[in-house]
Amino acid sequence: MSRLAATFEQLAKSGRKALIPFITTGDPTPDFTLPLMHEMVKAGVDIIELGVPFSDPMADGPVIQRASERALAHKMSLRKTLAIAAEFRKTDQQTPIVLMGYLNPIEAMGYEGFANAAQRADIDGVLTVDLPPEEGEQCAALLKERGIDTIFLLAPNSTNDRIKKMAAVGSGYLYYVSLKGVTGAGHLDAADVENKLKQIKAITKMPVSVGFGVKDAETAKTIAALGDGVVVGSALISKIENNLDSPEQAKSEIIALLSAMRQAIDK
Amino acid sequence: MTEKYTMPDVKGHFGPYGGMFVAETLMPPIQELNAAYQRYLKDPEFIAELDADLQHYVGRPSPLYYAERWSRELGGAQIYLKREDLNHTGSHKINNTVGQALLAKRMGKTRIIAETGAGQHGVATATVAARLGLECVVYMGAVDVARQSLNVYRMKLLGATVVAVESGSKTLKDALNEALRDWVTNVDNTFYIIGTVAGPHPYPAMVRDFQAIIGRETKQQCQDMIGKLPDALVACVGGGSNAIGLFYPFIDDESVRLIGVEAAGDGVASGRHSAPLCAGRPGVLHGNRTYLMADDDGEIIETHSISAGLDYPGVGPEHAWLKDTGRAEYVNITDNEALEGFYALTRMEGIIPALESAHAMAYTMKLAPTMRKDETIVINLSGRGDKDMQTMAKREGIEL
Numbered sequence: 001m002s003r004l005a006a007t008f009e010q011l012a013k014s015g016r017k018a019l020i021p022f023i024t025t026g027d028p029t030p031d032f033t034l035p036l037m038h039e040m041v042k043a044g045v046d047i048i049e050l051g052v053p054f055s056d057p058m059a060d061g062p063v064i065q066r067a068s069e070r071a072l073a074h075k076m077s078l079r080k081t082l083a084i085a086a087e088f089r090k091t092d093q094q095t096p097i098v099l100m101g102y103l104n105p106i107e108a109m110g111y112e113g114f115a116n117a118a119q120r121a122d123i124d125g126v127l128t129v130d131l132p133p134e135e136g137e138q139c140a141a142l143l144k145e146r147g148i149d150t151i152f153l154l155a156p157n158s159t160n161d162r163i164k165k166m167a168a169v170g171s172g173y174l175y176y177v178s179l180k181g182v183t184g185a186g187h188l189d190a191a192d193v194e195n196k197l198k199q200i201k202a203i204t205k206m207p208v209s210v211g212f213g214v215k216d217a218e219t220a221k222t223i224a225a226l227g228d229g230v231v232v233g234s235a236l237i238s239k240i241e242n243n244l245d246s247p248e249q250a251k252s253e254i255i256a257l258l259s260a261m262r263q264a265i266d267k
Numbered sequence: 268m269t270e271k272y273t274m275p276d277v278k279g280h281f282g283p284y285g286g287m288f289v290a291e292t293l294m295p296p297i298q299e300l301n302a303a304y305q306r307y308l309k310d311p312e313f314i315a316e317l318d319a320d321l322q323h324y325v326g327r328p329s330p331l332y333y334a335e336r337w338s339r340e341l342g343g344a345q346i347y348l349k350r351e352d353l354n355h356t357g358s359h360k361i362n363n364t365v366g367q368a369l370l371a372k373r374m375g376k377t378r379i380i381a382e383t384g385a386g387q388h389g390v391a392t393a394t395v396a397a398r399l400g401l402e403c404v405v406y407m408g409a410v411d412v413a414r415q416s417l418n419v420y421r422m423k424l425l426g427a428t429v430v431a432v433e434s435g436s437k438t439l440k441d442a443l444n445e446a447l448r449d450w451v452t453n454v455d456n457t458f459y460i461i462g463t464v465a466g467p468h469p470y471p472a473m474v475r476d477f478q479a480i481i482g483r484e485t486k487q488q489c490q491d492m493i494g495k496l497p498d499a500l501v502a503c504v505g506g507g508s509n510a511i512g513l514f515y516p517f518i519d520d521e522s523v524r525l526i527g528v529e530a531a532g533d534g535v536a537s538g539r540h541s542a543p544l545c546a547g548r549p550g551v552l553h554g555n556r557t558y559l560m561a562d563d564d565g566e567i568i569e570t571h572s573i574s575a576g577l578d579y580p581g582v583g584p585e586h587a588w589l590k591d592t593g594r595a596e597y598v599n600i601t602d603n604e605a606l607e608g609f610y611a612l613t614r615m616e617g618i619i620p621a622l623e624s625a626h627a628m629a630y631t632m633k634l635a636p637t638m639r640k641d642e643t644i645v646i647n648l649s650g651r652g653d654k655d656m657q658t659m660a661k662r663e664g665i666e667l
């Protein structure tokens with residue numbers, strides 16, 4: 001069983017929901033990411049989404065755009081992200097890692113080359129924002145052969161047909177984008193999320209995590225109750241951006257927010 | 268005769284290129300758009316309305332002008348200019364915005380967004396939005412806002428909101444990113460009018476079909492004026508819409524050379540250019556697979572060109588396919604060469620071209636002398652140079 005499947009199974013058994021942080025690898029500097037990953041695990045996160053910086057992050061709001069720019073200024077890349085993930089795996093064999101990013105860095109490596117490299121780094125899942133199932137079957141198959149899950153996004157306007165398609169091609173979990181918009185956008189509507197999750201759950205048994213617009217412990221709790229996991233990204237990265245002259249402060253604020261979310265979700 | 272050209276396939280693929288590489292929120296709207304486009308393309312009422320607009324509002328057909336003096340001076344092939352610069356708003360861009368705006372109206376959308384580089388597409392979009400009474404927001408890189416300020420003013424006069432994009436390289440690609448972000452946020456009421464043959468399917472095919480009027484008219488005009496097909500077609504390539512518009516109706520006429528001219532900026536060897544077909548590699552950006560300017564890590568490289576409209580790291584996927592199959596040739600012209608083309612046309616024929624179009628003029632100056640006097644070149648004069656007066660004056664040290 002994949003690490004992602006095992007994680008969700010374990011959580012379901014104990015009646016808990018997954019807390020999934022998203023951070024941009026190499027933001028604000030390349031050496032910031034690895035220690036932060038370990039500390040986030042200590043703070044109780046279940047899965048880590050590692051953002052692969054890209055020059056043209058079309059689906060991201062300003063906070064994650066700037067995180068990408070900071071990381072790229074230090075020459076962060078898909079290859080270096082994989083290296084950091086591999087390093088993490090040396091001391092943590094349990095926490096699943098999902099790469100989240102855009103297709104072109106993978107195209108540049110070649111699908112097969114990327115699948116092999118991801119396997120060597122012991123990556124658990126890959127979420128490529130601009131690779132819908134229509135175009136993504138080849139890449140998903142190569143990853144699947146290597147035991148790596150392909151995670152797809154679902155949106156408020158996804159039809160039943162599309163949900164079925166994602167459930168067929170994807171594995172691990174589905175990532176429900178809670179609002180029409182970019183990452184870090186305004187306020188999500190819990191009632192809308194609840195309705196859509198009902199629709200998705202009626203079609204597939206795959207776990208569904210919800211993200212985009214989760215800013216505080218209160219929202220995390222509300223959203224977690226509706227699905228199987230909650231993803232938080234821009235709210236964490238804002239801590240980095242607000243403390244560029246003090247990475248240690250950024251780290252402790254990130255850990256504090258995640259701990260508060262963990263507590264709120266579990267209560 | 269070989270098989271007829273039928274690209275793209277139903278999924279929007281031109282061989283390995285094209286496709287629909289977008290975030291999930293955009294899949295439903297581009298599928299909705301594709302359905303509408305497939306339907307209205309065959310709807311006689313829609314076609315009649317489009318034809319009437321092209322005739323009475325845009326001013327079509329645009330003339331095919333014989334550049335007699337310039338042809339004599341270059342001493343080779345006879346040169347004809349397809350006068351897209353004479354269209355309403357001053358470039359070929361309006362052919363496409365008129366078509367997409369009619370679609371938007373039929374689809375019940377109330378808000379129009381667009382990206383723009385040189386500002387020609389922005390102006391052409393603001394123009395049709397004004398005419399239809401639709402809200403219009405145009406995204407433009409901050410660098411381009413500065414170098415094409417005349418067009419920024421025109422857009423504002425027309426009632427559009429112009430948003431200066433400060434992210435990334437602050438040019439056309441960043442404007443496109445920002446327009447896509449707007450679209451995912453406002454998908455319900457918003458129609459995104461993309462200005463070139465890029466973006467996810469159906470844009471590359473749809474924009475081509477709206478621009479193909481250029482090539483259809485050219486074919487007829489060549490028949491009327493010289494009684495035969497031209498020997499070569501030359502057009503500048505930014506995203507590639509004016510080029511494909513001219514080329515498309517000639518793809519099955521294999522005797523006709525199709526030549527796309529990319530912007531070499533400081534020279535392809537310098538790395539400071541905008542010539543993905545000549546010096547890039549395949550990859551995925553803005554919804555399609557095509558040739559891109561990217562580094563070994565797949566990050567997009569900043570581009571350089573004197574002309575804002577060619578300053579883009581990608582190119583329409585159909586051009587990628589025409590390059591790989593050898594049906595079209597792609598060459599490049601530096602900033603300095605483009606300036607020579609700019610001055611040549613201005614002084615020889617009394618026509619001031621857009622700096623984008625000047626790239627096609629400059630290549631023709633190399634090509635024409637290598638051809639026989641009984642051969643013919645048609646150049647797409649995609650736009651007029653008014654918008655570039657400030658850039659040119661500044662280069663000459665003149666304050667306007």
Ligand SMILES: Cc1ncc(COP(=O)(O)O)c(C=O)c1O
Pocket residue numbers: 358359384385386387388462463464503504505506507508509510575576577621623624649650651
């Ligand atoms: C006059 C003119 N020609 C050409 C272009 C380049 O676009 P395309 O390659 O899509 O024709 C532009 C773009 O702004 C333009 O304004």
